[in-house]
Amino acid sequence: MTGRFEFKLLGRDGAARVGKIATPRGDIATPAFMPVGTAGTVKAMLPESVRATGADIVLGNTYHLMLRPGAERVARLGGLHRFMNWERPILTDSGGFQVMSLAGLRKLTEEGVTFKSHIDGARHHLTPERSMEIQRLLGSDIVMCFDECPALPADRGRIEESMRLSMRWAARSRDAFGDRPGHALFGIQQGGLERDLREESAEALKAIGFEGYAIGGLAVGEGQAAMFDVLDHAPGMLPEDRPRYLMGVGKPDDIVGAVKRGVDMMDCVLPSRSGRTGQVFTRRGVVNIKNARHADDPRPLDEACICPACRGYSRAYLHHVFRSKEIIASMLLTWHNLHYFQEIMAGMRGAIVEARFEAWEAEFHATRALGDIERI
Structure with a gap:
């Protein structure tokens, strides 16, 4: 694998930015939304289906993959790209957030x-150096970088102590990362x-x-x-010529508001998790496919959407397969949600290039405020 990691800013409209991240495994158009592939898979989706939604990059989770199947095993099997059959870019988080939120008894030291x-229940020790190795x-x-992220609300003293620990860990992460052409290390502001x-x-x-x-x-x-x-x-405190990534965000209006304020990259489990629980994001707001109102509705989720769920299936069918706990429900609803999130990103990129982001944003909010189509 040859090539470099580079970021090029292509335009702006107010604080909103459009750009391109070049990596040896392919380009990433920004603003970018990264579907979350926690354990080496975006749940209910084939890799080629994730790509078909418009995703340039996915996120993998260090904590989950180190526990199962294990980083050393993944390396023996050719690395995460080959292991999960995704040859485009992958971002991995450091594991710090999951340690704080999911792990059992834990002890934090310098x-x-x-x-x-x-x-x-097995005991593990995660340091900046081990996170870089994984x-x-x-x-x-x-x-x-390996960091610590306290949940909010927290008192100022706790936040200050945590931030400074994370900055010391950031320096150790940079040292341990070493010289890896074509790969990038991101620092995390706290x-x-x-x-x-x-x-x-x-x-x-x-x-x-x-x-x-x-x-x-x-978030x-x-x-x-x-x-x-x-x-x-916060985004303006960070270098102008480097990508800015807002971690763990979010809902559609969170994403639009973040891009408006200068963010280039985001990730969230929301579109895939919501698809599996029957919550569907459309341009006219959120639809709960579980509701009985959809049982006799022959219309698609969104008539303007070209995803497989909208192009080939009715609300009545999607309601039926969801209530019947059929696997196809998770597949179709997740595909739709991921497609819609990528459609938002593409819409913002086009609006920024054409210096009409404010008008695009106003239309986005106005259409969502209409609410779902009238019931039959």
């Missing part, structure tokens, strides 16, 4: 985190909702130097208004 697996074994194209701590974190990361920068510690319970307050200033 060195790292010792924890018990949520799968079998992500190298997986072979991901974009690697995330600091909760505190503007001065966000600034301190950004300065620390810039002093270390990374190929990209993430905004972490949001952890603070609410949209508080998140947008942070995003009004």
